Structure formats: structure tokens, C-alpha cells
Amino acid sequence: MRIILTIAWRNLREHKVKTLIIGLIMMIGIMVLVVGNSFMDSAAAGIERYYIQNYTGHLMITGESKGYLTLFGFQDMTAMERAVPRIPDYAEVVEYARTLPYVEMVNPQLSANAMVSRGDEMLGITQLFGIVPDDYHAMFADNVELLAGDFWGPGEQGILLNKVVAEMIEKQIGFTLRPGDKLLFTSASTITGMRIREVEIAGIFQFKQSNIQLDMVSLMDVSNVRALAGMVVGHAAPVDLSPEEQSFLGAIDEESLFDSFGSLDALFAPVEVEGESIGDDYWFSLLGETESRDLSNVEDTGAWQYLLIRLTDESYLKQAQVDFAKFFAEHNIPAQTRDWMQAAGSIAQLSNGVKGIFNGVVFLIAVVAVIIIMNTLVISVTERMGEIGTMRAIGAQKGFVRRMVVWETLILSGIAGTIGVVLGSLVLFILNRIGLEAGNMFVEIIYGGPVLRPELSVSSVILSFVVILVVGIVSSIYPTAIVMKTSPLKAMESSR
Amino acid sequence: MNKMRFLSAALVLCFLAAGFVVPAKAQDFSHIEAILERLDRQSRFENTDFSSVLTMVVEDQEKGIEKMVVRQFRRDDGERFLLLIQEPITEKGQGYLLEGDNLWFYDPSSRQFAHTSLKETFQGSDARNADFGSNSYSSSYEVEGYLEGTLGNFEVYIIDLKAVDDTVPFPFVKLWVTKDSDLVLKTEEYSLTYRLMRTGLYPKYTKVGNVVIPVQMIFVDELVEGNKTQISVSEISVNDIPDHVFTKAYIERVNR
Structure with a gap:
């Protein structure tokens, strides 16, 4: 050698x-x-x-779902077709998280997308994080730099508008937005339909460390985000379908649909045309009582989409994932954990x-x-x-x-x-x-x-x-x- | 020298061949355009108002089956309509008010109106807001071509249309129109990249005066398999509708 x-x-x-x-x-x-x-x-x-320090924590708990679910909602082809699931048995999940010795802090969050308008004018879009200021502050203490105004107080509502979004709006309206100004936020999900909320600007802020995706994020109170995301206590009544409606459920064979009609006349249905004139009372009582509607639309205060968890040390990440998976399986809770990388999204x-x-x-x-x-x-x-x-x-x-x-x-x-x-x-x-x-x-x-x-x-x-x-x-x-x-x-x- | 001669001859032949190419004859679509005009005309209530109840059954892979009941009021002369949702209970009182080019959405839980568009989907169903007004095939589209074919028992024109502006929900549409009676039996709507987005089926019609309206419509979402919406029209009336019904104030008042 x-x-x-x-x-x-x-x-x-x-x-x-x-x-x-x-x-x-x-x-x-x-x-x-x-x-x-x-x-x-x-x-x-x-x-x-x-x-990890400013947005996601080490771990994100969500309701069970397939697809690319991030803190910003679904970021795949199904984004518009699906609602971010709620965390089932949220109170139980939080209680369990707090018993784990390596969990330093938890912060619940919601997300929604909304169009911003003022009067008749559509001004832009923003991503909304629904937060509880105290919880958010505790977990992400150094992330938010307030440029005007402040967080809304306990029990109050409001929005901290991202500086980038505010500037985009100001360009169109021609004046500077200030705390106290009101804006209309309209969510347009194909799942929950449209919802509108008028929200007062509590302040303008910027994330200390940001990027093109985070620049579009504004922070809003959870009540308004729940309303925009359609997270209400009411559920649609069980559906009662007529035999004809039932016959069109499932896949439809187009050829046979039009084969079944022998002639052109068969395409025309005998529909009764109402001829009687209607009095004024009719027009103003069309909806009947609306109280039960209002009760159905009460905010579901226990509804959360994300539970962000900060660990005392990153080395506990695997253990935390295993422990939570075991807990979800034992208690039959359809929820799952995602690591910071999945939570952080595409950017x-x-x-x-x-x-x-x-x-x-x-x-x-x-x-x-x-x-x-x-x-x-x-x-x-x-x-x-x-x-x-x-x-x-x-x-x-x-x-x-x-x-x-x-x-x-x-x-x-x-x-x-x-x-x-x-x-x-x-x-x-x-x-x-x-x-x-x-x-x-x-x-x-x-x-x-x-x-x-x-x-x-x-x-x-x-x-x-x-x-x-x-x-x-x-x-x-x-x-x-x-x-x-x-x-x-x-x-x-x-x-x- | 021979090479040069050959090249020159080839060049001359090329020019001659080019000269003899018969220019493609522009296809005559006038009879198809006439069909589109008739389709538009027979869908419009020119001298009367129109109201009905729409029952929508929405099949969604995520949500399951949902039923919606919507009151529809139309005044085509003036481009107005009001869609007032009666069911499900959580959406009761939400309304869509069209005033000319402006479409407003009303949310009774916040008592606010916001602008929306005819191109948007209606309440998470597979219908678009534009599906609830009269047709505008002749003004919003140009004919790109057509074929003759059959659909079930019916002989049809299969017409390819291209949008002339961006006011319609889909830039490309294919129509299956019965030859002898100008009824749209089927539509296919495509994206800009010519991806099939939605199929519409119209198996039942009714005639109200000179107006022909579909009373059964099925919209199939071609992006998410299994998503579909069927709409049936009932309680049809052509009685006058008070002017105040087509106002924001009415929607607010009816929600009190």
C-alpha cells in the first residue's frame, strides 16, 4: 500500500x-x-x-382532506371547487394539544378570499387570515409592523389591511385609506355562494418578512371571516326530490335522453301559465318569515380551519405527528397534521x-x-x-x-x-x-x-x-x- | 447551366401553381345567423313581464345533493331581472338584481349589495347568472362553422360559435339546434384554450305566447366529474310585475 x-x-x-x-x-x-x-x-x-416563526408554526392541524391544502386554502386545480374543511371536535383537539409537553403554543386560524369594493367600485382582491389578535400575537410576536391604527379589541370586529393591498386600492380611489374607513368584502366561493361583509379598517400593516403571496394577506376578525366562508350554524334541510328530479340524478346518456321523445311535440311540456293578477301584499310577503333564516346564519363560533402549533423544539416534529395521528385514530376524529412546508404553500x-x-x-x-x-x-x-x-x-x-x-x-x-x-x-x-x-x-x-x-x-x-x-x-x-x-x-x- | 435552368423552371412552376390555387370560398353562414336571430327573438318577452319558480337540484361531489328554490322575475324590455332565493334557509332572501349592464348581489345577513357579473356561477351551482336572462347568441357570438347531424331522434345543426366580446361566460360555444323548429337541445361551452367546461341539456320546453322557454335544463360540470345541476321551471306567469320589484329597495324590504 x-x-x-x-x-x-x-x-x-x-x-x-x-x-x-x-x-x-x-x-x-x-x-x-x-x-x-x-x-x-x-x-x-x-x-x-x-x-415557522412568523406564519405556520411547526405543525398545522386541519380537517381530513385530500389535495394540496395550505394555510392559504387549497392551492390546486380544485381550489375553487372545494371549501377548506373545519377541524372536527376542535375543542377536544386543542385540549389534547395543550397537554403535550413539547407543544409550546397554539394559534387557531381561518382563511378566505374576498373581493374588495367601495360603493359601486370593485377595487381588488385580498386573502384573509381570520385571527384572534391575542393568540396571533403570542405566537407570531414580531411579524406584524403596524403602519397605522391597531389590532381590533376583544369582542370587536375589523381588518388590518396589508399595505400592498391598501396601496392597490388607494391607486383606484385616489385617496389614502385610514383606520375607521369602511370597505365591502365579498367572498365568491362555488361551495358557499356569495357573502358580503362591510368591515371597518382597524389599521394598515406590513409583514416584516414577506413575499409576493404574503403581500396579499390581510388580517381580519374571525366573525367576519366565518361569515364570508359560510361557517354558520344552519344546515340545509334534507333534500326531498320528485320522481322526475330523481330520474336525472347521476350520469345522463344524452342520446337516449332525446331518443325517448318520439316527436317534436314531445319536447313541449304542458305547463300551466298563471293568469290571475296579484295584489301588493303578495309582493312584500314573498319570503314569509325570515327569523329562522337569521337563526340559521348565526356564526358557528366553534368552527376553525387551522390549528397552528409551535413546538418547544423542532426535533419533536416526528413525535408530534405520530402522537396526533394516534389521537385522531383513537377518538375517530377526521383530522390530520401537515408540516410547515405543506402549510407554507407554493411560494x-x-x-x-x-x-x-x-x-x-x-x-x-x-x-x-x-x-x-x-x-x-x-x-x-x-x-x-x-x-x-x-x-x-x-x-x-x-x-x-x-x-x-x-x-x-x-x-x-x-x-x-x-x-x-x-x-x-x-x-x-x-x-x-x-x-x-x-x-x-x-x-x-x-x-x-x-x-x-x-x-x-x-x-x-x-x-x-x-x-x-x-x-x-x-x-x-x-x-x-x-x-x-x-x-x-x-x-x-x-x-x- | 443545366442546374440553373432547372431551378428557374421550378421557380416559375411554383409561381404558376400559386396563381392557380383557388381561394377558399368564404362559407355562407347567413342561414345559421338567421337561426341565431330567431333563437334570440323567441327567448325574449318583448311586451310582457315573465315570472316563474326555478327548482334547482345541485349534485356536488363535496356537498352531496342540495335543492334550491328561486323566484325569477324578468323584464326583457329594459334588460332587468330579479332572482330571489327562497330555499335553502341559510340563503333565503339573497337576491340577484340585473339593471341593464349592472348585476347586483344582495346579502340579507349584512344588508349589503355588491357588484357581480353575469359570467359568475349562480350560488355554487353549475348554472351561470347569464343562464337566467334571454339569449344573446346573435349579438354576442359569431358563427365559426356548422355541421348537420342528429341528436337522439332529432336532426340538428351543430353550430360552432365564438364570442365577439368578453361579456359572456364562455368564449366558445357549440349549439345543437333542431333543424325544423329552432330549439336548442344541447350546448357545449369551452374555455379560451378550448377545454370543455360545461355541457347543457334542454329536454323540455314550453311556449308562452310567442316565446319559447326551456322548462327543464341540465348543466353538467365537465371539470369535476359528478357535479351537475338540473333546473325545472314552474309557476310560470306573464302578468305585469310592479316596477318596484326591479329595485334594490324592494329586495331590502322583502327581507324585513
Whole structure:
């Protein structure tokens, strides 16, 4: 072994130019990997930190449902077709959550989308988070920066309008919105139909750390959000259908529907046309009593869509998921947990996607590096064909020669990699000091905030060494095969 | 030299061939356009008001089966209608008031009106607000083509229409219209990307004076399998409706 290492080291020193070229490629590759992966890890950690601390907590409990349910509602093709489910047996779920020693805090929330209007004028849209100010404040203490007004008080109603939404509205109405102004909010869900609420602006705010999705979020009292989301105590009465109505339930065969009519006349139904004139009383009593309607539309105060949970430590996440799943199963509660990443929605996942793309680019660079290094090694090995032939002639086995070439590559990888890591760390140190400012919204999403200060991540160093090791070994396979194919006699002749 | 001659000859032949191509004859859609005009005309109550009760059965994969009862008042001369919801109880008193180009929605629980659009879905059903007024095929669409075919026992024109503006719910519509009686039996409505969004079936009609109205309609949601709405029309009347019924004040008052 010592002999192999000595020969490998001697070979590297003997062929300084080639060693330098391959070493340089490896060093630059490692440096790019260390910087790039640390950069992406810092961004991902930043996004995770700011979502957990400011928006989602570690865990989100929702009613059981398939599909991509986030804190912003469903974010898939079915978004308009489905209502966010309520958490069944909410009181029981909260009580259980509070008994768990690793649960630091809980915060219930609601979500709805609403069009904003004033008088006859449609002014824009906003995403609404229905919150209880005290609970929200306790969990996300440093997230909201009030620019005007304040949260509404206990038992009061109101909206904290996001600065971005407020500016969008102000552009159209031509004056500045102030606390005390009233706006109309109309929800238009295909599930719950339309609902309107007039809500007073309690204040204008901005999230301290935000992005394009969060800029559209305003905070509203839960009563109004429940009303807009159709979360009322009343339920539709059981449906009583006539035989004809029942006949049209389920799938319909269009051809046979119109086959059943023998002639055109059969398409015409004998409908009685009322002829009697109607008095004024009729028009004003059309609806009959409306008291039972009003009672049905009373807010369902126990209805919540999300329960956000902050753990004392992130390491309890798996345990929490298991404990809640067991609790839901034992108590037959159709609810489930989702982690912060699912809760955060598409924008947070976008940064993860960017990391995937970056890794893809790294893979491509690695393939190119393998080809270049392999090519250089082939030349290096071919030039030493005579020397290798002599070694084989005086008794060196094939395995000896193969190990020699591989060790040459490994030594080179080790040295170049270490230098690459050191240089990469230096670059990261400088970037960390300077801080990278996001020039636009897209970069801000990737950074997870307006400024990114990348830090050296251990995983990126390990990954980089693994990559360079694999590159080294893979790129030495072909040159070694060439050497092995050539007979010692031919190899010695080629050196003359 | 030979090559040059060959190239020149080929070029001349190309030009000649281009000259002999017969320009595609613009298809004559005048008889189809006449059908659309008749469809529009026979759907409008020109000299009378119209009122009825709409019973809607909504099949929804999420919500199950729901029933809605809606009072409909129409005054086509003046482009007005009022839809007043009577059932289910949680939506009782909600109303849609069309005044010319403006469609208002009224929510009795907040006593507020808000603008909405004829293009929107009606109360989470598969019907659109535009389904409750008279037709506007001839003014809102242009004919793109047509075929002759059959639907069940009936010979029909299958007419492809393209919207001329964005006031209608769907930019592309296909109509199955009976040849001898101008009845729309089926519609298919498509998105801008020509994705089928909704199928409408009209198996029953009635005649009130000169006006022909469907009294049974089925709207099938083509995006979510199993979602469907059937509407039947009853208690039809062409008696005069007081002017005040088509006002915001009336909806507020009837809800007290």
C-alpha cells in the first residue's frame, strides 16, 4: 500500500502540468459546490425559519382532506371547487394539544378570499387570515409592523389591511385609506355562494418578512371571516326530490335522453301559465318569515380551519405527528397534521424547486468535469505507457496498476477538494459579511427574505467531497481500462 | 447551366401553381345567423313581464345533493331581472338584481349589495347568472362553422360559435339546434384554450305566447366529474310585475 501511495504521489509530482490542470478543475468544482450548496441551504433554512416563526408554526392541524391544502386554502386545480374543511371536535383537539409537553403554543386560524369594493367600485382582491389578535400575537410576536391604527379589541370586529393591498386600492380611489374607513368584502366561493361583509379598517400593516403571496394577506376578525366562508350554524334541510328530479340524478346518456321523445311535440311540456293578477301584499310577503333564516346564519363560533402549533423544539416534529395521528385514530376524529412546508404553500415550495434545479445543474457540471478529467488522465496514462509496461514486465499485477491510477486520482481529489473547500469557505465568509440583497421579487422568494447571508453548511462540504470522490473514481475507470488492455511488451515498445 | 435552368423552371412552376390555387370560398353562414336571430327573438318577452319558480337540484361531489328554490322575475324590455332565493334557509332572501349592464348581489345577513357579473356561477351551482336572462347568441357570438347531424331522434345543426366580446361566460360555444323548429337541445361551452367546461341539456320546453322557454335544463360540470345541476321551471306567469320589484329597495324590504 505504501509503495502504491509513494508511486502515485511521485507520478503526480512528475506530471506537474497535468496534475495542475486536473487539480484546478477539481478545486473550482468543489468551490462552486460548497458555495452553491451552502447558499441554497442558507436560503432554505431562512425560509423555514421565517415561515415557522412568523406564519405556520411547526405543525398545522386541519380537517381530513385530500389535495394540496395550505394555510392559504387549497392551492390546486380544485381550489375553487372545494371549501377548506373545519377541524372536527376542535375543542377536544386543542385540549389534547395543550397537554403535550413539547407543544409550546397554539394559534387557531381561518382563511378566505374576498373581493374588495367601495360603493359601486370593485377595487381588488385580498386573502384573509381570520385571527384572534391575542393568540396571533403570542405566537407570531414580531411579524406584524403596524403602519397605522391597531389590532381590533376583544369582542370587536375589523381588518388590518396589508399595505400592498391598501396601496392597490388607494391607486383606484385616489385617496389614502385610514383606520375607521369602511370597505365591502365579498367572498365568491362555488361551495358557499356569495357573502358580503362591510368591515371597518382597524389599521394598515406590513409583514416584516414577506413575499409576493404574503403581500396579499390581510388580517381580519374571525366573525367576519366565518361569515364570508359560510361557517354558520344552519344546515340545509334534507333534500326531498320528485320522481322526475330523481330520474336525472347521476350520469345522463344524452342520446337516449332525446331518443325517448318520439316527436317534436314531445319536447313541449304542458305547463300551466298563471293568469290571475296579484295584489301588493303578495309582493312584500314573498319570503314569509325570515327569523329562522337569521337563526340559521348565526356564526358557528366553534368552527376553525387551522390549528397552528409551535413546538418547544423542532426535533419533536416526528413525535408530534405520530402522537396526533394516534389521537385522531383513537377518538375517530377526521383530522390530520401537515408540516410547515405543506402549510407554507407554493411560494415556499418554489425555493425548494430552485434547489432541485441547482442540483441538476451541478450534476451536469459534474458530468462535464468527468469527461475533461477522464480525457486528461487518458493522455497522462498513455504517455506513461512504457513505464507502466515495464512495471508490469517486472511483476506488477493488474490490480497494482489499477490501484495506482485510482490512488493518483484520489490524492489529487483530496488535495484539490480541501483547497476548494477552504476557498469556498472564504468566499462564503465574504458574502456573509457583505450580505446579498435581493434585487427583485423572484430573488427574494429564493433568498427567503430581502437579504441573504450565506453560511458554510457541513452537508454541502460532505456532499462536495462525495461528488469529487465519485468524479475521481469514475474518471479513472476508462484510462485504467486502456492500460489493462495493453500487453506489457506492447507498452514497452510504445515508449521507444 | 443545366442546374440553373432547372431551378428557374421550378421557380416559375411554383409561381404558376400559386396563381392557380383557388381561394377558399368564404362559407355562407347567413342561414345559421338567421337561426341565431330567431333563437334570440323567441327567448325574449318583448311586451310582457315573465315570472316563474326555478327548482334547482345541485349534485356536488363535496356537498352531496342540495335543492334550491328561486323566484325569477324578468323584464326583457329594459334588460332587468330579479332572482330571489327562497330555499335553502341559510340563503333565503339573497337576491340577484340585473339593471341593464349592472348585476347586483344582495346579502340579507349584512344588508349589503355588491357588484357581480353575469359570467359568475349562480350560488355554487353549475348554472351561470347569464343562464337566467334571454339569449344573446346573435349579438354576442359569431358563427365559426356548422355541421348537420342528429341528436337522439332529432336532426340538428351543430353550430360552432365564438364570442365577439368578453361579456359572456364562455368564449366558445357549440349549439345543437333542431333543424325544423329552432330549439336548442344541447350546448357545449369551452374555455379560451378550448377545454370543455360545461355541457347543457334542454329536454323540455314550453311556449308562452310567442316565446319559447326551456322548462327543464341540465348543466353538467365537465371539470369535476359528478357535479351537475338540473333546473325545472314552474309557476310560470306573464302578468305585469310592479316596477318596484326591479329595485334594490324592494329586495331590502322583502327581507324585513
